[in-house]
Amino acid sequence: MMTPTNPADELAEIRAEIARLKQREAELxxxxxxxxxxxxxxxxHKVELVTRRRIxxxxxxxxxxxxxxxxxIRERVMRVLRTERIPNAERTPSLVPVSDPLAELRPKPRKRLFAGLTLH
Incomplete structure (x- = not known):
């Protein structure tokens, strides 16, 4: 499977794979x-059939x-991120690199604490 470069396409593919895995889990x-x-x-791995009871x-x-x-009664507000296939969109993901909009939110790599030290 080719990794899509667009986060929206990647999210949709991940959700499709999760759905496929859930279906297979249900069958098993x-x-x-x-x-x-x-x-x-x-x-x-081993499988155990365990019966649990709860009130x-x-x-x-x-x-x-x-x-x-x-x-x-109380109101609960939820934010939901939905994915939807764009009609008539090309089937294969674009190979053009797309800038990562989440790059600034990811933690920066730390400098190694003992990188400059040498062993004697």
Whole structure:
């Protein structure tokens, strides 16, 4: 896979890869749940099926006069970064280097503390 030079294209490709990996994870999880004799020990990892219980508060079971009371309601504001394919855009990423808009925000490399010293 070629690395895109534009941060928007790179973000979209990363999200597509994450979606592909999540899909594959879901397939493997279902395989383990459906087939108990599937090998659970690999060369470097093992899989365990663990059952956990927890107590969950079900707010939907409260009476409507409590659920709809403004005293118990708050607004939550979230900022979301969406990616969307541009119609009729070229399929391959551009090979023209694009300046990195985040370069100034990244920490600068530190000078090595003992770089000028020599061993005796």
């Amino acid at each position: 999880r279902m395989a383990y749940f459906a087939t108990p004799d599937l090998p659970k020990i690999g060369r470097m 969950v508060f079900e707010a939907r079971l409260l009476p409507a006069e409590i659920r709809n009371d403004p005293t118990y």
